[in-house]
Amino acid sequence: MDAVSTSVEYAESGGTVDQFVDPAVLVEGLARAGRAAQRQLAKMSTTTRAEALHLGAAALRRAAPVILEANAKDVEDGEAAGLSAAMVDRLRLDPARIEAMAAAVDQVAALDDPVGRIIDESSRPNGMVLRRVRVPIGMIGIIYESRPNVTADAAALCVRSGNAVLLRGGSEAARSNRAIHSALVGGLAQGGVPAEVVQFVPTQDRAVVGAMLAASGLIDMIVPRGGKSLVARVQADARVPVLAHLDGINHTFVDRDADPAMARGIVLNAKMRRTGVCGAMETLLVDVLFPDPHGLVEPLLEAGCELRGDARTCSIDPRIKPAEPADWDAEYLDAVLSVAIVDGLEGALTHITRHSSGHTDAIVTENGDAASRFLSEVDSAIVIHNASSQFADGGEFGLGAEIGIATGRLHARGPVALEGLTTYKWQVLGSGQIRP
Known part of the structure; x- marks a missing residue:
């Protein structure tokens, strides 16, 4: 032998x-x-x-x-x-x-x-x-x-x-x-x-x-x-x-034209369904003109999620902690979420371009033009309209199972x-x- x-x-x-x-x-x-x-x-x-x-x-x-x-x-x-x-x-x-x-x-x-x-x-x-x-x-x-x-x-x-x-x-x-x-x-x-x-x-x-x-x-x-x-x-x-993919720094952008009830459900699921999976949302972006930002953060806080936000976000609820610069590039894989108020779709696209890892990014909106621009301009392996980022999974894509998520551009x-x-x-x- x-x-x-x-x-x-x-x-x-x-x-x-x-x-x-x-x-x-x-x-x-x-x-x-x-x-x-x-x-x-x-x-x-x-x-x-x-x-x-x-x-x-x-x-x-x-x-x-x-x-x-x-x-x-x-x-x-x-x-x-x-x-x-x-x-x-x-x-x-x-x-x-x-x-x-x-x-x-x-x-x-x-x-x-x-x-x-x-x-x-x-x-x-x-x-x-x-x-x-x-x-x-x-x-x-x-x-x-x-x-x-x-x-x-x-x-x-x-x-x-x-x-x-x-x-x-x-x-x-x-x-x-x-x-x-x-x-x-x-x-x-x-x-x-x-x-x-x-x-x-x-x-x-x-x-x-x-x-x-x-x-x-x-x-x-x-x-x-x-x-x-x-x-x-x-x-x-x-x-x-x-x-391979290195990080899953995934964003969900809630547009001003999002349905509030749909947005609440998607945001809560995207973060809290399972916080340790690579498709979990790590940053929530909220349009400054979205009518009910408190309705988005309240369910997260009640579910035990720690929120870290920019100055405009911290004004929504006193339980939100100020974010550090490193938070925008963090893959928490835990019940922690960074939240930013952005100036419309342009603000969201700018933030995602700067901080996304190219894994999965989502938009919630009833505005077809905004959705089309997001799906076209966000250069991530998976881009989603009106659904949770937790669907970033081979089984959910009908592939049976997955060997991994790839964020490169070859093969x-x-x-x-x-x-x-x-x-x-x-x-x-x-x-x-x-x-x-």
């Missing part, structure tokens, strides 16, 4: 791989095994891959008691270590969340397979036919923190799109991730998918992250899911293409699901043509 196999076996029994093999050798061995398995996966029919995912979802449901037991230990350790309430919320599982996880795997299985889809086709004057056809990217590395559901979501999306995946979860969710991975891979194997298609790094050594980022030629794309420091490190150090943008995990190749069909 080679060093990598020995170290993996030892780690799965509760040990550490560090004394057996260095991280670079470990990552190379896992990536090579994954690439070999991906070639087998690519030969499987779309029906076979879908059926294997349904078996994986069923295995997750059967393993719910084991997963919950593992998660309870992770949550206990996380609370003892002082994890924030937002981080604990992301970490915590319950029967409903496990069912949602399994349902997401089933939903991914039911999606149309993008692999082999002809993007476009044209004929040249010489009679040659040119096609662009979707193909898997290959070997995907996922580096993530806190959220155990990423283990299942990432695996399902990669398998459905014909990719292999190497998962490196955070130490705070190590038990939960291992339990989810074990159950899901067991179900996939029943459907004929090689276990090496979905691999889990068997150590929490942080040097493994560096090894993954340096694995050019072995890992084809890295997707980080986690806090700002993790994503910043990945983007700074990677020698492998990265698909994929917004919620990244099956299509975002494919690239394309050209197929050229000739009939004897030679170039003069």
Whole structure:
């Protein structure tokens, strides 16, 4: 048995791989095994891959008691270590969340397979036919923190799109991730998918992250899911293409022509439904001519949200604290919200241009011209009219699940699901043509 196999076996029994093999050798061995398995996966029919995912979802449901037991230990350790309430919320599982996880795997299985889809086709004057056809990217590395559901979501999306995946979860969710991975891979194997298609790094050594980022030629794309420091490190150090967003500094602008009742409901939901998700509103912008600004802030305050505002906002309610300059660039991921009164649509656009992270920004208005300008001029991956920013989620977009939100301008943008995990190749069909 080679060093990598020995170290993996030892780690799965509760040990550490560090004394057996260095991280670079470990990552190379896992990536090579994954690439070999991906070639087998690519030969499987779309029906076979879908059926294997349904078996994986069923295995997750059967393993719910084991997963919950593992998660309870992770949550206990996380609370003892002082994890924030937002981080604990992301970490915590319950029967409903496990069912949602399994349902997401089933939903991914039911999606149309993008692999082999002809993007476009044209004929040249010489009679040659040119096609662009979707193909898997290959070997995907996922580096993530806190959220155990990423283990299942990432695996399902990669398998459905014909990719292999190497998962490196955070130490705070190590038990939960291992339990989810074990159950899901067991179900996939029943459907004929090689276990090496979905691999889990068997150590929490942080040097493994560096090894993954340096694995050019072995890992084809890295997707980080986690806090700002993790994503910043990945983007700074990677020698492998990265698909990510750094911050979710999301704005909701309530225009003067917004319906007050609609605006109240959207604003409260956008912030307080779940404060720790990347689609949560972090800054509320209110048109100076909106007739009921107190009606927007009162429900937030009553729900326990701390508000930090500019001078005009602080005059609305004495419970609002003065904002510091840093508040306009803060991703709180908590029950804290910055609020500014702005001079109409122009003021909102100026503020968003200066402070938005390009993730998700929304407008609430009944004015069609204002909505059209906002949707056209705000340069974010997701722009929303008359709905909560909490819809910034692959499942809500009908994508089944997401591997992450991308705010860059190349390859994929917004919620990244099956299509975002494919690239394309050209197929050229000739009939004897030679170039003069």
